[in-house]
Each structure stands twice: as structure tokens, then as C-alpha cells.
Amino acid sequence: MRSKPARATRRAPISEPPMSDKIADDERNRFSARAARYARVGANVGGVAARIAGTRLMGLDRNSSNAAALTAALGGLKGPLMKVAQLMATIPDALPPEYAAELQKLQSDAPPMGWAFVRRRMMAELGRDWETRFASFSHQPAAAASLGQVHRAVTLDGEDVACKLQYPDMQAAVEADLSQLDILFSIQRRMDGAIDTREIATEIGERVREELDYRREARHAALYAFMLADESRVRVPRVRDDLSTGRLLTLQWLEGEKILGFTDHPLEERNQLAEAMFAAWWLPFSRFGVIHGDPHLGNYTVFSEAGRPAGINLLDYGCVRIFPPRFVAGVVELYRGLIAGDEARVVHAYETWGFKGLKRELIDVLNIWARFIYGPLMDDRVRSIADGVAPGQYGRREAFTVHKALKELGPVTVPREFVFMDRAAVGLGAVFLHLKAELNFHRLFEAAMGDFSAEEVATRQSDALRAAGL
Numbered sequence: 362m363r364s365k366p367a368r369a370t371r372r373a374p375i376s377e378p379p380m381s382d383k384i385a386d387d388e389r390n391r392f393s394a395r396a397a398r399y400a401r402v403g404a405n406v407g408g409v410a411a412r413i414a415g416t417r418l419m420g421l422d423r424n425s426s427n428a429a430a431l432t433a434a435l436g437g438l439k440g441p442l443m444k445v446a447q448l449m450a451t452i453p454d455a456l457p458p459e460y461a462a463e464l465q466k467l468q469s470d471a472p473p474m475g476w477a478f479v480r481r482r483m484m485a486e487l488g489r490d491w492e493t494r495f496a497s498f499s500h501q502p503a504a505a506a507s508l509g510q511v512h513r514a515v516t517l518d519g520e521d522v523a524c525k526l527q528y529p530d531m532q533a534a535v536e537a538d539l540s541q542l543d544i545l546f547s548i549q550r551r552m553d554g555a556i557d558t559r560e561i562a563t564e565i566g567e568r569v570r571e572e573l574d575y576r577r578e579a580r581h582a583a584l585y586a587f588m589l590a591d592e593s594r595v596r597v598p599r600v601r602d603d604l605s606t607g608r609l610l611t612l613q614w615l616e617g618e619k620i621l622g623f624t625d626h627p628l629e630e631r632n633q634l635a636e637a638m639f640a641a642w643w644l645p646f647s648r649f650g651v652i653h654g655d656p657h658l659g660n661y662t663v664f665s666e667a668g669r670p671a672g673i674n675l676l677d678y679g680c681v682r683i684f685p686p687r688f689v690a691g692v693v694e695l696y697r698g699l700i701a702g703d704e705a706r707v708v709h710a711y712e713t714w715g716f717k718g719l720k721r722e723l724i725d726v727l728n729i730w731a732r733f734i735y736g737p738l739m740d741d742r743v744r745s746i747a748d749g750v751a752p753g754q755y756g757r758r759e760a761f762t763v764h765k766a767l768k769e770l771g772p773v774t775v776p777r778e779f780v781f782m783d784r785a786a787v788g789l790g791a792v793f794l795h796l797k798a799e800l801n802f803h804r805l806f807e808a809a810m811g812d813f814s815a816e817e818v819a820t821r822q823s824d825a826l827r828a829a830g831l
Contacts, residue, residue, distance in 0.1 A: 473505040474528065479512070482526055486609040494604065498524070504659070508535075508572060508679075513614060521614035522601055523676075525575065531608075532573055539566050557772040564777035568654060572679035575610040577831075581678035582612065584829035585653075588645045594637035594672035596664060615674035617662025623670055624795055630670050634663060635798035637672040639805050642789050647809040649822045650689045654781035655680040656788035682781045683831075686822065687713055690815040692782070695731060696806075700739050707731075715776030723773065726766040733759040734786050737802040744802070746793040755794065756787075 474482065479500070483491045492498065495514045502510040509527040516522055528534075542562060571577055579600045586597040596615055604611035623634060641661070645651040653660075653675070660677040663670045691713035698706030704724075711719055711727060732739075733756060737746050747755045767773055793800075 473502045473510045474526075476500045478529070479526065482529065483524075483609070486526070486606045487604065506659075509608075514611075516601065516604065520601075522604070523598070523612050523614045524604070525610040525612070527573070527575065527608040535569055535573060539569065542566070557774040559774070560777040561775055561780050564780045568680055568682070568781065574607060575605065576607050578610055578678045579605055580829045580831050581681040584651065584681070584825055584831060585645065585675060585678060587825050587828045588649050588651065589641070589675075592640055592644060594633075595641045596672065596674045598674070598676065612676075615662070615664065615676065617664045617674045620658060620661065620663050620673070620792070621795060623663060624797065626670065628797075628799060631796040632798050632800055634670055634673065635793050635796050635800055636805065638789060638792055639800075639802075639809075641673060641675055642785060643806065643809045646684075646689065646692075647811075647813070648818065649825050650684040650686050650818050651822070651825070652682050652684070652782060652785050653678070653680065654682045654785055656785055656792060658792075680781070682778075683822070683826070684778060684782075686815040686818040688778050688782075689818055690813075693810060693813045696735055696738060696810075699728070699731060699735055714779055717774060722766075722770055726763055726770065729759055729766075730763050734783070737790075738806040739803060741803040742801060743799055745797065745799050746790050746802070755790075 480492075483498075487494060494517065496517055496519070498514040499512050501512075503513045503523065504511040508531055509525055512524045512526065514522050514524050542565065579602065582597060582600050586599070589595050589597055598613040598615050601611040601613070620634065623631060638656075638661075642653060642656065645653070655677065657677075661673045661675050664672055664674050691710045694706055694713060695710035698704070698710055707728065708719055708724060711724070716723075716727070737744065737748070740748075
């Protein structure tokens with residue numbers, strides 16, 4: 362458990378001393394320094410691309426060494442690009458497997474802002490007297506991420522809160538980083554033409570840009586509070602609108618522990634946490650057409666009651682995808698079609714999602730991956746997600762088979778709405794693997810879907826978005 366800070370009395374206003382020349386220079390040079398790093402990294406990545414082109418031309422297979430060189434080149438950049446790179450590594454076949462493996466090693470370890478910068482950033486968001494609006498505010502961040510950092514604080518009315526403060530220059534940095542994403546996709550196209558990644562790039566760009574808007578994230582948190590109001594196993598923090606802006610988000614502090622600390626707990630407790638995770642992701646999707654697109658281990662913690670784990674705290678709402686009800690209908694249609702062996706229903710589901718050129722061979726390939734993703738949901742028995750397959754090998758055979766077949770069929774355009782849906786499913790499965798949960802996932806899914814109706818999803822979604830101000 363994190364220990365609570367000592368309560369402080371209300372502070373008198375603190376006058377802001379003149380900023381030193383050094384700090385002023387640091388602020389003025391922040392973006393120019395980033396631009397210089399981009400020039401160096403761009404040259405390095407260009408060199409890697411040239412090497413890839415050469416080895417391909419000579420008929421050599423040097424994927425592993427080229428991938429390591431790419432990682433070394435990209436390692437000069439920290440921040441949004443690392444977030445994008447890690448995301449890319451989780452999307453099956455978006456990059457060659459050697460590149461995905463290397464990118465997964467990258468860490469988003471942007472150094473935290475020092476206290477002088479934090480004070481100036483807070484002053485820019487809440488005014489010169491911002492410190493008088495808190496009883497206490499920790500100088501050291503509780504967490505530092507790619508786009509900002511979190512400070513723990515106590516409000517004047519005694520509420521423990523988390524203040525998520527965005528780093529300076531993030532909008533320009535994100536745009537520059539997304540332009541670098543084109544290099545990754547260019548390399549992918551040179552290496553392998555199995556997947557046409559243009560729609561993937563568009564989708565990732567829109568979601569990452571949305572994460573810069575903390576007012577939108579506040580509305581996403583309100584949306585989840587509305588959707589999960591009757592779900593006691595998932596806690597959603599309250600938003601403090603009076604202490605939030607477009608680049609500062611203040612949320613209720615929820616006490617919790619990392620979920621990986623529970624992997625050796627009794628099976629009953631691990632199953633309970635797995636059911637809470639299932640509810641947090643599948644209930645909003647099945648009932649409202651909304652999904653949390655980033656089931657990263659740092660985006661939730663475990664809360665306990667009476668000394669036992671009771672559920673999860675859902676902490677981050679930057680990457681939330683709102684789907685048209687027809688897309689949710691396609692998910693259900695594919696599930697029903699696979700269970701019934703109804704090919705016409707399966708094809709209709711793919712068409713609903715936006716897949717084009719559905720020939721017999723392509724349908725067979727898509728079904729390999731679909732049966733892998735839906736497998737636990739279609740199996741009406743208690744089982745683990747991997748069901749006897751070693752965790753390190755889970756999904757590799759299917760991914761290899763799909764990739765090999767797509768190379769022969771030519772580039773397949775992945776519909777943009779599919780990107781974060783697939784990522785959420787794969788990421789959630791990884792959580793179940795960590796927990797070694799044993800559940801009847803089929804019955805959990807049937808209970809979540811209920812008597813599905815796209816019209817009812819549309820109505821509920823409209824009501825929820827209106828309630829959240831979206």
C-alpha cells in the first residue's frame with residue numbers, strides 16, 4: 362500500500378521568484394534540443410532503412426540484427442514515440458516479429474520535471490496562487506510517464522487526489538513523434554507486405570492526439586463512472602473539475618496495489634480479480650460500445666476489503682475508443698457465426714467491420730486469428746486462457762500461420778476500428794495469463810452480451826455520452 366502523506370495546514374500564497382537565466386534558457390531550448398535529437402535519430406533510422414533495403418536486395422536475412430539496430434536508433438528518443446512504438450509492438454503483424462520483440466524492450470522513461478518546472482506548469486494551469494488551493498502537494502512525482510507525471514496532493518476539503526500534469530511542448534512533440542511513425546511503417550512495407558498499415562497509422566494518430574486533451578480524459582472518466590455505476594468490482598476515480606484544465610487532470614486518489622503482486626495468491630482471489638478485469642473491459646463494450654484501449658499493467662491497481670483483494674481501480678482514461686453500434690454488432694455476429702459454423706454470418710461480420718476483398722482464402726486466414734481470439738469465449742467450460750499452452754508460446758503458432766498466409770495473399774488493409782479492439786483483447790488475455798485465472802469465459806461473455814441489440818446499444822451509448830458531456 363502507498364502510505365498517505367501527512368496532512369498540511371493551508372498555505373499562504375508563495376510569491377514566485379524571478380526565473381533564473383538557466384531555467385529560462387532550458388525552457389526556450391527544450392524544443393530545439395528535441396529537434397536536434399530527431400535529426401540524429403532520423404539519420405540513424407535512415408541508415409537502418411538503407412541496411413534493410415541492401416540485405417533484402419542481396420537476398421540476405423538479417424532481420425534480428427536490423428531490428429536491434431532500429432531499437433538502438435529509436436532509443437535516443439523518449440516520450441510519445443516510445444508510447445507509439447510499444448503500442449505497435451502489441452498489434453499482431455503490424456511489424457515483423459523481430460521488430461516487435463525489440464520494440465517491446467523500449468521503456469517510456471522520460472525524466473520527471475523538477476520542482477521548479479512543476480511550479481511553473483501548475484501556475485500556468487491554475488494561476489499564481491495555485492498552491493493555496495491545496496492543503497499539501499508532493500514535490501516528488503508518484504509516477505512519470507510519456508506525456509506527463511502524477512503528483513499526490515490533498516485538497517483543502519481533505520480529499521486525497523492525483524494531479525496528472527502534462528509535460529511542456531507535448532503537442533509539438535507528439536506531432537513530431539507521429540511523423541516518425543511513418544518511418545516504422547515504411548520499414549514494415551519494405552520488409553513485408555502482408556499488412557497494409559495505413560489505417561492503423563491513422564487510428565493510432567487520432568488516439569494519441571486525444572490523450573493530450575485532459576478535459577476529454579476527464580469526460581472519459583465520467584463516462585466510465587456512468588457505465589460502471591452498478592459494478593462494485595471496478596472503481597472509477599471522481600474528477601475534480603475545480604482543479605483540472607486541458608493539461609492538468611485532478612482525480613480522486615484510489616489506494617491500490619500492483620496486480621502482479623497477486624499472481625501467487627489463492628486461485629479464488631486470482632479468479633475474482635480476473636472477473637473484475639473482464640467486467641471493466643467487456644461490460645462497457647457490450648452495453649455501450651466503449652472500450653479502454655490500453656490494458657497496460659500500470660493503468661489499474663487492486664483494492665482490498667477486509668484484508669482480501671476485492672476488485673480493481675481503473676486509473677487512466679486517455680486511450681478510450683467509442684465504437685459505432687454496428688461495430689459491436691459485428692463482434693457479436695462473428696462470435697455467433699463461429700459457434701454455429703455459419704460462414705455467411707462470419708463473412709457478414711468481417712464486412713461489417715470494413716474488411717474488403719473477402720475471397721475464400723482470406724476468410725480462412727482471418728478465421729485462424731478469430732478462433733484464437735474468440736477461443737476461450739466459445740469454450741463452455743472452466744479453463745485458463747492458454748489452456749495448456751505455455752504462456753511464452755501462446756498465440757505464436759496462430760500468428761505465424763496467419764502472417765505466412767497473408768504474405769502469399771498480398772497486403773490486407775486492417776480496418777481502423779479493429780486496431781484497439783484487437784489490442785484490448787490481446788492485452789486483457791495477457792492479464793489473465795499473469796493471474797493464471799481459471800474461469801468459464803464463455804459464460805462471462807454470454808452474461809455480458811445478454812440479449813444483444815444494436816439499437817439498445819445505440820440508445821445506451823447516446824445516454825452515456827450525454828451524461829458524460831461527450
